[in-house]
Amino acid sequence: MKYIGNKSRLIGFIEDCLKDFKVDYKNVKVYDLFSGTGSVSEFFLKHNCKVLSCDNMNYAIAEQYRKLFFRKAPEFNELKKIVGYENLDGILNYLNGLEGEKGYFFENFCEEGKYKRKFFSVSNAKKIDAIRNKIEDWKDILPIEKYNFLVGILMNSADFVSNTAGTYGAYLKIWRSMALKEMKLEKPEFISTGKIELYTCDVIDFLKKQDKADIVYLDPPYNSRQYPANFSVLESIVVNDKQMLNGKTGLRNYENQKSKFAIKKYVKDEFVNLINNIKADYIVMSYSTEGILKSDFIMEILKQKGKTKMYNTSYRRFKTNSWTEKNTNLKEILFICKMKI
Ligand SMILES: C[S@@+](CC[C@H](N)C(=O)[O-])C[C@H]1O[C@@H](n2cnc3c(N)ncnc32)[C@H](O)[C@@H]1O
Structure with missing residues (x-):
């Protein structure tokens, strides 16, 4: 599935960072929050983890039922x-x-x-x-x-x-x-290892109901594009509520699925709220140097929770149906924080 922010091409980078920071990522309990197509959940399942995956879009969770839920x-x-x-x-x-x-x-x-x-x-x-x-x-x-x-x-x-x-x-x-x-x-x-539970809800609501994980992986939207506006047709196929659609492109009403992580005036408070609700040994977070949150700010918040390191890799931007090298300064960042007990 072509998807904005899909991490399938960055799995190798994420694994290298986990190894460098000496995070034990095999046979552990992981929360994949903002899980989208489930590419990061897939990585952890292949390492025999117990994964709890959460996204607020129904098509994202349907995609994960398709490829991650069953072992055969x-x-x-x-x-x-x-x-x-x-x-x-x-x-x-x-x-x-x-x-x-x-x-x-x-x-x-x-x-x-x-x-x-x-x-x-x-x-x-x-x-x-x-x-x-x-x-x-x-x-x-x-x-x-x-x-x-x-x-x-x-x-x-x-x-x-x-x-x-x-x-x-x-x-x-x-x-x-x-x-x-x-x-x-x-x-x-089908993936033969690991076990996954799938949750269609807001990530903070999810965290409030869960106890501690070994690793919490975060991949929030990093710009102001709202996912429900960009994948409305897929949401309609999955939800099947046959609602009256709007405008030339048949947009669903998505007021209650809008993400605060994609809205400049809310994003800082929402991020702090998210981090404050995490109980884990490690927080691992993907972001982009082009994001509406600055990396210094993310560092400052994570450092309050424990020792944190930032990694980066140059990255090709997803643009319509092709990958372009145009913006060579674009960097994908990964933060890893070892939470204080
Ligand atoms: C960058 S994408 C994740 C990509 C995913 N890691 C992958 O590899 O496909 C961000 C995801 O966050 C979801 N999202 C945004 N705000 C959310 C929220 N408050 N609660 C749950 N999911 C949210 C979007 O629906 C989208 O699927």
């Missing part, structure tokens, strides 16, 4: 009588074979729909409707984890064939070739 392909014995299959391949084949329907996603996100938005080809928009409706029909039959897993697979497959340059703030005027391919639900790869 789940069986769908609940659907055997309805579909005729219980294994994942059979279920995905069945969903892939459904005939398209003209429903909410057709009306809102393709050019033959009422609002003429070109996020998906007409046939893919109809498929999204048919598959989303079918998964919803199964909601009361399936355990919630399996339901979320199937929703995550649909969301990820739809993202793959979207007619966008990576975010959903706009659709492309000209069709990109991937968007004209037929959407196909694919089986994810």
Whole structure:
């Protein structure tokens, strides 16, 4: 999944810093806060950790149900009588074979729909409707984890064939070739180690309900772009509340999902509040030299909690669907703080 701030390319850097600071990161309890696509949770799971992952966007948690929740392909014995299959391949084949329907996603996100938005080809928009409706029909039959897993697979497959340059703030005027391919639900790869719990909520609300962790990893938004505004279409597919959308690009109402970490006048207080709610041996935090919080300020707050070191690496910026070297001064920073007992 293309995602602003995705750390998948920085895992090696994060691991090197953990080793340098002598943090034990294997077989421990980790909170991955602001977890997005779950790339950092994935790293810790591969090291057999118990991970509790938290993000306030439903599509982010659905993505993590897709690729991180199950240790092997789940069986769908609940659907055997309805579909005729219980294994994942059979279920995905069945969903892939459904005939398209003209429903909410057709009306809102393709050019033959009422609002003429070109996020998906007409046939893919109809498929999204048919598959989303079918998964919803199964909601009361399936355990919630399996339901979320199937929703995550649909969301990820739809993202793959979207007619966008990576975010959903706009659709492309000209069709990109991937968007004209037929959407196909694919089986994810499964991680065989570790254990994860997934939480869709605000990170501070999450921390207030948890006890101590070995490592708390933080990856807050660092600029004023609000995630719900940039990934609204994916949120609509996952939440499926069929709400009335706004404007040319069909934006959801996201007032209660706005992040204070992306608002200059709130970010300092919110950061201090976040740090004050952490109980852990180590705080590990990613940020950028371009962020709205200055690194000196972050250092000052973390140092009050314990010995802190700042690492950095030059980084290529995510820009639409390509990586650019343009801003060579851009640095990705990692803070590690060993909290005083
Ligand atoms: C920089 S991205 C995280 C990227 C992630 N580490 C990855 O590798 O994909 C920031 C994430 O923070 C989430 N977020 C922002 N404010 C939040 C809050 N107050 N509580 C929970 N999640 C929040 C956003 O939805 C977004 O997914």
